[in-house]
Amino acid sequence: MASEMNDKNDKRGRLENSISKAGNMSGQNQNNPSPGRRKVLKALAGLPVVGLLGLQVLRKTNYDNKHSLQRQLVDELGLSDLMSSVKPVTASEGETLRIGIAGFGVRGGQLAASLGFMEKSEFDKKSAAGSLDAHISQGNLNVAITGICDVFDLHAERGIAVAQHDIFTGGEIAKKHPVKRYMTFHDMLADKNIDAVIISTPDHHHAWMTTDAAKAGKHIYTEKAIIRREEEIEPLYKAVKSSNKVFQAGHQYPQNSVFQQAKEILDRGMLGDVSHLETTTNRNSEEGAWIRHLDSNGKPKPGDKKSIDWKQWLGNSSYVPFSTQRYYSWARYFDYDTGLYGQLFSHEYDAMNQLLGIGIPDTVVATGGQYYYTDFGDIPDVLHTNFEFPDKGYTLTYSANLTSSKFRPRSIYGKDAWMAVGGDLTVTPDGRSEKYGDMIKRGLVNPSAPMIEIKRGALTASAVDAVSSASTRYYEDRGLVSTNIGGRIWDVNHLHLKEWIDCIRNGGTPSANIEKAYEVGVTIAMADISYREKCRTKWDPVQRKIIRL
Amino acid sequence: MVSINNQKWQTGILVALRFLIGWHLLYEGLFKLLHPDWSSLGFLAESKWILSGFAEWIISNSSVLNIVDALNTWGLIAIGLGLILSLFTRIAAFAGTGLLLLYYLMNPPFIGMGHAIPLEGNYLIVNKTLIEAVAMLLFAIFPAAHCYGLDSLINKRKKN
Numbered sequence: 013m014a015s016e017m018n019d020k021n022d023k024r025g026r027l028e029n030s031i032s033k034a035g036n037m038s039g040q041n042q043n044n045p046s047p048g049r050r051k052v053l054k055a056l057a058g059l060p061v062v063g064l065l066g067l068q069v070l071r072k073t074n075y076d077n078k079h080s081l082q083r084q085l086v087d088e089l090g091l092s093d094l095m096s097s098v099k100p101v102t103a104s105e106g107e108t109l110r111i112g113i114a115g116f117g118v119r120g121g122q123l124a125a126s127l128g129f130m131e132k133s134e135f136d137k138k139s140a141a142g143s144l145d146a147h148i149s150q151g152n153l154n155v156a157i158t159g160i161c162d163v164f165d166l167h168a169e170r171g172i173a174v175a176q177h178d179i180f181t182g183g184e185i186a187k188k189h190p191v192k193r194y195m196t197f198h199d200m201l202a203d204k205n206i207d208a209v210i211i212s213t214p215d216h217h218h219a220w221m222t223t224d225a226a227k228a229g230k231h232i233y234t235e236k237a238i239i240r241r242e243e244e245i246e247p248l249y250k251a252v253k254s255s256n257k258v259f260q261a262g263h264q265y266p267q268n269s270v271f272q273q274a275k276e277i278l279d280r281g282m283l284g285d286v287s288h289l290e291t292t293t294n295r296n297s298e299e300g301a302w303i304r305h306l307d308s309n310g311k312p313k314p315g316d317k318k319s320i321d322w323k324q325w326l327g328n329s330s331y332v333p334f335s336t337q338r339y340y341s342w343a344r345y346f347d348y349d350t351g352l353y354g355q356l357f358s359h360e361y362d363a364m365n366q367l368l369g370i371g372i373p374d375t376v377v378a379t380g381g382q383y384y385y386t387d388f389g390d391i392p393d394v395l396h397t398n399f400e401f402p403d404k405g406y407t408l409t410y411s412a413n414l415t416s417s418k419f420r421p422r423s424i425y426g427k428d429a430w431m432a433v434g435g436d437l438t439v440t441p442d443g444r445s446e447k448y449g450d451m452i453k454r455g456l457v458n459p460s461a462p463m464i465e466i467k468r469g470a471l472t473a474s475a476v477d478a479v480s481s482a483s484t485r486y487y488e489d490r491g492l493v494s495t496n497i498g499g500r501i502w503d504v505n506h507l508h509l510k511e512w513i514d515c516i517r518n519g520g521t522p523s524a525n526i527e528k529a530y531e532v533g534v535t536i537a538m539a540d541i542s543y544r545e546k547c548r549t550k551w552d553p554v555q556r557k558i559i560r561l
Numbered sequence: 562m563v564s565i566n567n568q569k570w571q572t573g574i575l576v577a578l579r580f581l582i583g584w585h586l587l588y589e590g591l592f593k594l595l596h597p598d599w600s601s602l603g604f605l606a607e608s609k610w611i612l613s614g615f616a617e618w619i620i621s622n623s624s625v626l627n628i629v630d631a632l633n634t635w636g637l638i639a640i641g642l643g644l645i646l647s648l649f650t651r652i653a654a655f656a657g658t659g660l661l662l663l664y665y666l667m668n669p670p671f672i673g674m675g676h677a678i679p680l681e682g683n684y685l686i687v688n689k690t691l692i693e694a695v696a697m698l699l700f701a702i703f704p705a706a707h708c709y710g711l712d713s714l715i716n717k718r719k720k721n
């Protein structure tokens with residue numbers, strides 16, 4: 013055995029020696045020039061290989077350029093200037109704007125973060141995890157949160173702590189401002205040191221707060237949905253219209269660069285005649301279904317009759333004894349919300365309205381039911397609603413499901429192509445399209461694959477941050493969280509607040525203005541009535557009233 | 562009849578293998594250089610097994626990701642050129658083996674590690690990346706692999 017090994021080692025040694033010599037020996041018996049020159053030539057043997065590779069790379073690049081389907085497609089569809097439809101983000105300059113926030117729950121905290129304010133502990137934690145790049149690099153809006161109004165002591169205290177933390181956006185540390193807690197919203201409105209209010213309370217307070225804030229001469233940012241009942245919309249509309257203040261509803265999708273490109277594609281008529289607008293919601297978690305009164309250990313979240321001003325929280329809704337379930341899971345109760353319509357459909361409808369200017373539907377019919385989460389509130393888990401626009405020649409559908417998380421994109425169907433538009437955008441030609449028939453025949457486009465595809469470009473991992481809950485994922489997919497403008501990730505909510513603030517400073521009308529908000533509000537009321545009262549609803553544009561059919 | 566022990570053939574095949582692997586790595590590097598949109602993000606996001614945490618860290622930080630992309634691109638170009646020209650062949654071979662083993666470990670074809678990126682073949686534990694990584698070690702240990710290359714001149718000078 014040992015001798016065998018030695019034998020092998022010997023052989024290997026001889027082989028290596030002989031191979032190493034081979035280089036020197038090879039070619040020596042040729043009639044080549046001097047051995048020294050030959051060695052140099054041999055040493056340079058790799059150069060022609062590199063040259064050959066270089067030549068092939070050039071050939072391939074030329075070939076790809078000439079035969080690039082993508083380039084031909086961009087030329088034929090005239091898409092080369094599509095990126096220029098995205099507005100660059102400009103700096104926001106002006107006097108410090110003093111903002112009061114009403115309702116400092118989950119959403120209030122998110123909006124404060126989008127303004128540049130974050131709780132110190134949260135800031136430090138995220139900063140250490142390296143996930144604050146996008147937050148820090150967003151511009152300094154030069155605002156101060158100077159007032160907090162919340163009926164829950166814990167939330168109000170958290171709001172004050174957040175407001176007192178220095179702004180770190182734009183690389184600057186802002187001046188400290190005093191922060192005041194107001195026990196009622198009217199106290200906040202009465203304070204002349206508040207220039208603008210953000211309303212992020214449960215939905216049953218949105219309408220009266222917005223109306224009263226407009227009357228008090230404050231600029232207003234109201235979270236969706238701006239109303240819960242039809243009778244709230246006209247007084248709100250009139251109050252906002254007759255004030256000379258800037259109103260923005262919390263429908264932030266138009267700030268997404270993908271939205272701006274989608275609008276450009278639609279304006280160019282690339283889909284052909286549009287017949288169907290499809291909006292959807294699919295979520296499959298208790299959190300996504302707004303069952304949020306328990307913490308991760310299954311214990312009730314904090315809050316009791318002592319720390320929560322329950323009477324003020326109930327507002328005009330009918331009296332019920334204090335309930336943690338109602339306090340945290342209010343979106344499941346028609347007493348405080350319109351459920352899926354107010355929480356999620358409002359974004360969907362606003363997106364379609366901003367893209368196509370659909371206005372208010374002629375008629376609406378809704379069906380569905382509460383079949384799964386039967387122990388919580390009264391909103392449906394499955395909901396299907398049709399909105400007719402006979403003058404425009406299309407139907408909008410909203411199909412929602414709280415027990416399936418299959419992703420269904422927001423879609424627009426045309427005679428020549430269909431578009432999926434959310435965080436990403438695709439446009440796929442229709443196999444029977446006349447407009448693209450020739451291109452399909454030539455193999456330039458294919459009905460089974462998108463001919464235009466715009467990825468959000470944002471690094472999903474950092475955009476969603478470390479916290480990627482089911483509903484965050486949902487919002488990201490629908491383009492409501494982050495976007496890529498000029499190669500940078502932007503927080504869509506930051507841009508939406510910025511648009512509002514820029515209009516306050518420089519004049520102009522924000523995208524989710526009172527006209528658009530009115531249209532979404534009426535449409536939600538039509539759908540809500542149709543579902544709850546089991547009837548078709550019709551809009552009377554002259555009387556500005558909803559008719560039950 | 563050519564004997565398989567023929568030294569010329571042994572050298573020739575080693576050198577040919579060096580050219581081929583060098584070509585492959587150099588083109589991978591050049592491709593990335595010529596396509597500025599390219600990023601290792603997709604590959605890293607799919608990372609499984611022991612390096613997945615490392616991959617996540619890279620992609621969670623855009624400046625780190627940019628550095629990794631640049632290192633990868635220029636690393637491949639340098640290794641590819643090193644192998645084809647046989648310039649600092651041993652360093653190039655070890656670096657190449659290291660880099661390819663890193664690719665391998667990022668997404669090893671182990672049982673139960675499903676792959677989201679479509680593959681052109683079927684692999685179990687061993688894949689082409691691993692084979693190429695190990696094959697490159699030949700150039701580090703066989704001096705004959707340095708024939709037809711600039712190292713032979715450098716070595717010659719050193720000897721003189």
